[in-house]
Amino acid sequence: MNLRQMECFLAVVQDMHFRRAADRLHLSPASVSEAVSSLERSLGGRLFERTSRRVRLTPLGAEFAASIRQPIDDLHRAHGAARQQAVSHRDAVIAHTPELGHLILPRLVAAGSGDTVDAVGLLPAWRPIAMHTPGQLTAVADGEIDVGLCWSVPEQTGIDSVVLGEFPLVAVLRSSDPLASHAEVSLTQIRSRQILVTPRADNPYLDSQLQADVTRAGIPRAHIEEVARYDELVVHVATRGHVGIHPGPIALTSPLSSVVFRPIADASDRVRICAISHSRERSPSTISLIESLYMIVAALDLERALN
Structure with a gap:
């Protein structure tokens, strides 16, 4: 039994939903489920009754939650107070x-x-x-x-x-690209082009927005290619002639005059x-x-x- 297991248990008690509890804890649902299962094994009894439709506390689970909630809250308060004291003495x-x-x-x-x-x-x-x-x-x-x-x-x-x-999403283009003469570029205009993006795992929330826009524009997944880093994207565009898609501030860090940036007009959000x-x-x-x-x-x- 450890503190993380009890935190996972109390999060599920609060939401009565493993996925929502996992989101609040910044963990995977599988991790939360395993933490609760390990806690149940150490206690020797089930804390939740789980079906495909609902989650509810067992009598043991309700009693255990009531007994640990205040001590856990006290631990968090003590940790916060100690951390504030430590923070005051560091950068x-x-x-x-x-x-x-x-x-x-x-x-x-x-x-x-x-x-x-x-x-x-x-x-x-x-x-x-x-x-x-x-x-x-x-x-x-x-x-x-x-x-x-x-x-x-x-x-x-x-x-x-x-x-x-x-800031807008922008298309990253060679200055000689026909689309560079446009004030804005739409995703449908680059539907047949090879498109370069930075690693999706770096920000799955931003990537989900981009993926929705790409799908709506009818761009095949096979046309999307990741490059390793944001500062390499403009170089790939300059040397290979593909189109990059990236948040607009990339235009403020690019060292290449042979590459231009055009707002994407049909992006769903800034x-x-x-x-x-x-x-x-x-x-x-x-x-x-x-x-x-x-x-x-x-x-x-x-x-x-x-x-």
């Missing part, structure tokens, strides 16, 4: 996706030194750590990082998400740059950092880069 930790770190963190360094108009006063000491969006959600929930800087994320219990800015933090552990330093990040993203001049 804040900002996790970032590689691309957003490249784009935004140098500006945050300048803002902290007062060298730019983005400065909002003296910033707390902070240090960066590279981490993709799914890992950030878990690390924020576990208290391992103070701020996550990431792309679009779904709502998550216990996590605050501040939208720093919204892409968000978000700052995430723990909803119950937002320290003054966390709030200050998020305010600075908001000002920096608001000052990004994407329109100029797209023209």
Whole structure:
């Protein structure tokens, strides 16, 4: 028996649904199910009656939930208080996706030194750590990082998400491509082209939006190819002549004048740059950092880069 098993058990008690409990805990349904099963084995009795249609507590499960809920809450409060004390004596930790770190963190360094108009006063000491969006959600929930800087994320219990800015998806094209003369490009216009994207696992939430748009436009899955990193995508477009699809801020980091960027007119939604933090552990330093990040993203001049 361990704390994670009991947390999984209480999450299922709250939702009476294994998948919803797993989503709140940032775990797979199989992991939650195994944790509860292991707990049942250690107790020697069943905690839930499970069918294909419903989940409900057994008498043992109801009694056990009532007996552990307060001690578990007390443990979380003690952990939060100790963490707040520890945080006050260390640098804040900002996790970032590689691309957003490249784009935004140098500006945050300048803002902290007062060298730019983005400065909002003296910033707390902070240090960066590279981490993709799914890992950030878990690390924020576990208290391992103070701020996550990431792309679009779904709502998550216990996590605050501040939208720093919204940007279009763009088509990445050679400047000699016939579509480069258009102000906008539609997905249907590139339906027969080979399309390059960055790894889907880096942000499954953003990928699900893209996949829905691609399917609606009738683009075959065989036409979609992953390239290893965001900063390689423009090089692949320049050398191979394919079309890239990526969030618009890529235009602000591209070093190649032979590649242009055109908004995708029929994308279902804009892409968000978000700052995430723990909803119950937002320290003054966390709030200050998020305010600075908001000002920096608001000052990004994407329109100029797209023209």
